[in-house]
Amino acid sequence: MAAPVDLSHHFSSVSRNRNASAVKEFYKYFAIPGIVNFAAGQPHPSYFPYDTLEANVALPQRFNVSNTSDAAPTPASARVTVPKESRTADLQRRIDLTTALQYGLAEGYPPLHSFIRQFTRDHLHPNVPYAGGPEIIMTCGSTDGFSKVIELFTNSWNPDRDWIQQREGMLCEEFTYMNAIQTARPRGINVVGVAMDGQGIRATGKGGLEDVLKNWDFRRGRQPHLLYTIAVGQNPTGGTLSVERKKEVYAICQKYDVIIVEDEPYWNLQFPSAYEMSTRYRGPSSEPSLYTQNYNAQGKSSGYAFLDSLVPSYLSMDTEGRVVRLDTFSKTIAPGSRLGWMTAQPGIIERVTRITEVSTQQPSGFVQSLVAKVLMGPPQDEHVSAKKDALGWQMDGWVRWLEGLRNSYEGRMQAMCTILEESKYFVKESTAASDDSAHEWEVVDRTQMFDFVWPMGGMFLWLEVYFDTHPLRSRYSSEVLSKAFWVHLTKVPQPCLVGPGKMFGATPHSAEQAHKYFRLAFAPMDASEVSDVTHRLTEGFRSFWQRKNLDGLDDGPGSDVEAAMRLGSTVNLFGMGC
Template structure:
């Protein structure tokens, strides 16, 4: 594929940093470097690092890697971590096409760099309706047109995507007839934020075929992939990518620690290179110490141990989901409709008798001391909506029960006031 057509002129204009380009040589023992402006590690006060796991195990950082992690390193990530993640992608997804990997400061860092790389000012980008508010907030800064694609309980609706592309520009939400057809589809296929919906494998195959037909890049934002509740995970877009048209973002935030601020992107080498160029001129690299902590843990686990770990994490959230649904049935069945999520942390409530959830959630619910997120925050095109996003990830059963009781009261009172 010719990937230059998916790159903005701004992205293509970035060149490798003259100094950053030398970093691969600086860690070689046979090299004497006079080129780096690196501070001398002898001035650093840190000698070693150990971490105690909840299992009771003491994890001691490899001394050489620890010293390396204290200094500048490769833009694409600590090499042993990068390699471990490359092996993980091969084991889990077995991508049909050749791919490259880069580590970033959280998947949000990588997601925004991918969107910036592929979205020029005035262009149109296809997004799910509704979609992640963090992506919407960034896309607003790019001065682009958002082209929403309908979703249902099985994920993106193929007919809606086909119709949008086949009838463009008549289907352009902006009304502009001179705007080119979108080149990028942004999707959250597992435990979607905000809907909690997971795309079925059949839907993914249909969506991929449509993207092949119209030459569309798929930006697969899959932070909740390992939080699927069924024993067998639904295969990713990356796993069926015979064209090399999937750029996939994964996150350690939901499975290891959100404070580590680590994610990784997988996809065609030319696009990964462009994203690395972006990192070179912004944050240089992800945190060395965060990467080392993650790598030492993953090395300790091994890939099989990692799969066992994410299985435990998924079961943890599944148990919370089950308790939350019980509380929903108890308090909310007269006031809302919902689809039971099969992954992730969220339930998308459609309130009954309420046209606009904004005031209800931001005023009445707050007065009753319960916090939820009004659906307007997730709408690609601002519109009145009865939807509300609620999360069960950080509440116990008693808190779930009380919070949904309070929310039900707020809805009942709002309906009585009409």
């Protein structure tokens, strides 16, 4: 295997200027036995008011891994304690407040960093095809990670001051997570949408990646050198890219020297059953299921059947080291943890480390130590004294937890999609009764109200609404009907809030097409309520298709609904975090 390619020509001038830390040259001084450190600006740990941090934490088996089991979630929890001081000398196993609440390393808290590094290199991506494999750095969640990626790879551009030839560009799916766009766009970066299909980004064809790059109009600025993409459970479309498509995308990025930023918050939420259920309703598909193979069968196994079954990351085909992957604990532990990690070739992680030193420094030691303790348990030499339920999840438990979450979300997806699948049509049954009550003519008028692709991963379903079939379409444009529909749903007996497609339109062009799309999340409600609220939503559809007018649904310009539709330009309303 060859070493990763030097891609430092992509670095911004600011990031190139950052000095490497000389701290490592000094470790040997710190290590002089008994040396008195007058130099450190560190408070003594006796001044930290916390004597312990503790938690009750789920067992990894809390959620089932299969729907066939009727067993309820396991409410049992284990006890986790981060003590003031651990006696363990091994810094990669030492989890205590004396270290976790002190100034630390930008790469991350050593125990957590070592666990996640092993998870990433050995289990998540066992087959990265460059010498030495990737490095990681902990982040304060993927929004923080992406912000650092943008800082690393882009120079900001100001039309009042800079030449158009200096303007940089970023490619992304035409519908995408708007917070990422909002990170990039104010820097003057040209945000360029790429056409999508049910899987996600299109490599070829009109508006696809190759088309955009090949026919780049340099009068708009530099050819884009970054691709921001969500390849699993895409936000908002729910699409998941096949490995074949990823290879095509990677080859094009190689050809045009594009860095791939792969944002994967929904990675472990891949749903084998979506294909099967979709074909059950809709007949055979022209494409095979993504989930019928062991993806690591030709290479090194991840060590877990679950991980081997997941569509591999772009990292697994990254011969050159041009993939930067963002992972987060937001969906696997909690969004409020503000904790995640970035994976890339060492030369890239080194620069991100420099950026981290002068911004976030490190994720909070509170969350790093509490997560590390749950994942790792006490160090080996303290195992004897620890209770059995406090041994930590270990790698097996962590992967088991991820699989349990996958199954839980998969159940939600099935419940919502089944009901939507069966309610796509507005069926008007009018009975023309004759004098003779024995003779009735049933007139059935079947109109399709919406369609969707069964999501192979993630938390979302992307609904395409057929406003053209609405009886009022002759009087109103489909844009007007779309706005009215959104308000209608907030006023029905069971009010519903759905995500307007315009919120996810990365470019003015995609935003124009967006009015017919709505994003539905099957994550936020109680699991037991998914079916019921989805039924209610479909009732909202039916009552909208029955409307004879739009009275009370158009508050006019400047109204809330107008504002809702302008959401393409705002952040953080629905689905904060990625």
